Amino acid sequence: DVKVTQSSRYLVKRTGEKVFLECVQDMDHENMFWYRQDPGLGLRLIYFSYDVKMKEKGDIPEGYSVSREKKERFxxxxxxxxxxxxxxxxxxxxxxxxxxxxxxEGSRLTVL
Amino acid sequence: AQRVTQPEKLLSVFKGAPVELKCNYSYSGSPELFWYVQYSRQRLQLLLRHISRESIKGFTADLNKGETSFHLKKPFAQEEDSAMYYCALRWNTGNQFYFGTGTSLTVIP
Structure with missing residues (x-):
């Protein structure tokens, strides 16, 4: 089975802090995506990557950046x-x- | 631009009743349509895709290009069908997926 693992299930951060969310997949997939999920708004694409070091903006990239140095990690x-x-x-x-x-499984981030 | 529309945020049906979750899309090319489901405390997972033309857990969905719809149907709802359902569209020219806002289905015993 394909496994996509997000390193943190729950995070609480303060306004202004730098936050890293890590994602690793174990099936040699070319494409990786970051979405945010909000009630009533569904899933909105932040960024995606179709290859190592390649990235493209989704619908809501403002305030976010991404890194893909290895194929399995985004x-x-x-x-x-x-x-x-x-x-x-x-x-x-x-x-x-x-x-x-x-x-x-998702990472629930709360910013105070 | 709204690419995928799910008009119902909440839907409740009684066990054994038919259920239909609506999905309309706007896309000029040849889209690929999917339904994803998220059960309580589980990760989002694929339920079915239009190119497979198969029934999964009793659910079916037909792509109607004339009406630009991809409604999800099941003739007899079960309690275990209670979940959040998302309709998604994949561009045929790329690998971007666009999701609707989701419909929360509750099956009442």
Whole structure:
């Protein structure tokens, strides 16, 4: 089974702190994604990456950056956390050929 | 631009009743449509995709290009179907997925 692992299930940070969310997948998928999930808004794409060191902005990239130095790892960075970034963050990966997304369990971030 | 619309945020049906979760999309190309489901305390997972044309857990969904819809249906709802359901669209020119806002289904015993 494909496994997508997010390093932190729950985080509490203060406004202005730098936050790293890590995601690792073990099935050699080319594509990796970061979404945020908010009630009533569904899943919104923040960034995605289709190869090592490649990244593209999704619908809501403002306030976020990403890093993909290795194929299996995709990191989401909040340079200066703000309260409106309190959310559930979902990482996903996929093979280009099949297209199916495999999700991690999510990281719930609270910014105080 | 709204690419995927799920008009119902909440849907409640009685056990044994038919259920239909609506999904409409706006895309000029040839989309690939999916339904994803998230059960309580579980990760989001694929339920079905239109190209498979198969029934999963009794659910089916037909892509209607004329109406740009991909509604999810089940003839007899079960309590274990209670979950959050998301309709998703994948661009045929890339690997981006766009999700609807989700429908929370509750099946009443």
């Amino acid at each position: 990191s989401l960075i909040l340079e200066s956390a703000s309260t409106n970034q309190t959310s559930m963050y979902l990482c996903a990966s996929s093979l280009s050929l099949t297209g199916e997304l495999f999700f991690g």
